[in-house]
Ligand code: RNT
């Protein structure tokens with residue numbers, strides 16, 4: 001039999017006790033939840049030409065060709081999926097409701113307003129995840145939602161989150177795969193607050209109201225997402241790490257770790273084993289912080305690799321929901337989805353190919369020299385041949401071939417959008 005780059009790599013890994021075939025089988029059953037919001041700069045479709053406003057998040061750039069309608073967003077999403085190996089999920093925000101011209105308030109959303117998304121996902125074998133949209137709305141303009149001092153405004157957002165959980169449960173039921181509904185709110189102050197306590201007390205009560213209704217965990221799982229700060233919300237975030245970690249532990253909710261939501265020298269990877277010691281499951285928002293932004297396209301970089309290594313080394317794959325969260329409006333948006341998702345998968349693959357038994361053995365023997373040596377040698381093992389083989393088997397483009405397909409799509413479809 002002639003040797004191929006893959007057969008060479010397979011033997012290399014086998015010599016280290018790693019079965020690349022088993023790894024590829026596991027990778028093929030590990031979905032990534034692709035965020036709808038990379039496709040249109042977090043605009044949504046509640047009204048024509050909606051743009052992301054406020055909430056401490058911002059999509060910057062004006063690269064031409066962004067999706068203007070639900071159909072365009074779906075077509076772009078399908079294009080990206082065709083360039084990414086494996087079976088994945090759609091992570092949908094409530095502001096992507098299919099309202100067909102009707103005026104419906106967010107607190108009155110039901111599954112009906114998302115049925116076309118569910119049908120579309122079902123036809124393509126995609127699982128779905130969901131998010132209430134507590135930003136880009138007149139009642140969020142004051143910078144507060146679930147922790148708003150006004151009881152009426154707070155109640156509106158509570159109702160929106162309650163509605164979102166029900167929609168999540170309907171999605172999970174219809175698709176036969178659990179929907180993770182993630183609550184993130186932008187609440188906070190630009191400048192130093194005089195009272196850090198009261199908003200957090202209001203948020204706790206509001207969350208209790210949001211989660212009061214018991215839903216079947218086979219259909220819907222609740223996650224809460226913390227944050228350090230956002231643009232315009234630099235001094236105080238109500239839903240901080242400590243706040244939500246406490247809440248998630250107390251109520252056994254999923255805790256959402258977003259890679260861009262901590263101090264830059266903190267390691268998200270290091271948090272995983274601690275958090276999972278006290279909550280049942282986690283949601284990852286794989287992202288990349290750059291200075292003030294927490295939402296750059298995911299790279300094949302050390303922090304992302306460290307996250308995936310932790311998930312694999314800890315045996316946490318079954319308790320981890322991997323989602324993406326970034327929005328770059330300065331490059332081709334289909335390419336942004338493709339680059340970030342392929343990178344997250346590549347990091348996951350490399351983590352699965354790590355000779356972890358050898359590393360553990362060295363560590364257990366107190367041989368930290370061997371541990372470091374082996375870790376560094378592992379970095380140049382021939383994983384690229386395994387990745388290429390995976391793409392080939394999954395009928396996804398190998399290497400940079402996908403870029404030509406994005407270019408062709410840009411010429412024939414995206415450039416026609418004016
Ligand atoms: C914002 C959070 C949140 C959002 C999405 C759009 O800082 O990361 O997850 O990015 O809900």
Ligand code: ZN
Nearest residue numbers: 225258285325
């Ligand atoms: Zn996030």
